[in-house]
Amino acid sequence: MPSQTVEDYLERIYELIEQKGYARVADIAQSLEIAQPTVTRMVQRLAADHYLVYERYRGMNMTDKGRLVAQKIRRRHHILANFFQLLGLSPREVLIEVDGIEHHLSEAAVTRMERLVSYLKDNPKVVKSLIG
Numbered sequence: 001m002p003s004q005t006v007e008d009y010l011e012r013i014y015e016l017i018e019q020k021g022y023a024r025v026a027d028i029a030q031s032l033e034i035a036q037p038t039v040t041r042m043v044q045r046l047a048a049d050h051y052l053v054y055e056r057y058r059g060m061n062m063t064d065k066g067r068l069v070a071q072k073i074r075r076r077h078h079i080l081a082n083f084f085q086l087l088g089l090s091p092r093e094v095l096i097e098v099d100g101i102e103h104h105l106s107e108a109a110v111t112r113m114e115r116l117v118s119y120l121k122d123n124p125k126v127v128k129s130l131i132g
């Protein structure tokens with residue numbers, strides 16, 4: 001099982017590649033608010049563990065293994081964000097809550113939460129009675 005840190009890096013690298021077509025150490029460092037040398041070490045570790053292919057002057061790309069982890073986390077992020085949005089949290093609060101718990105739920109719990117989210121979306125009256 002990848003650690004929480006590994007998951008956070010892969011999630012962010014995946015998003016950067018999706019948005020910009022590439023992810024550089026400087027971009028990752030900025031968006032995770034981590035020093036560049038730390039990011040470089042982590043990227044090298046991710047490459048050694050076959051989550052990424054990294055060449056110092058050519059940048060990085062995700063392997064299928066890395067992409068799978070990133071997609072799993074993104075799915076969770078999305079479901080949990082929807083859930084907290086429905087409960088009326090602000091975008092900033094949503095982000096804090098989601099990034100805190102997205103690593104700690106089982107697949108079974110996430111799938112049930114997904115069903116709950118779609119139920120709540122279909123039943124706005126229930127949401128209203130919950131949050132007033």
Ligand code: FE2
Binds near residue numbers: 073
């Ligand atoms: Fe996230």
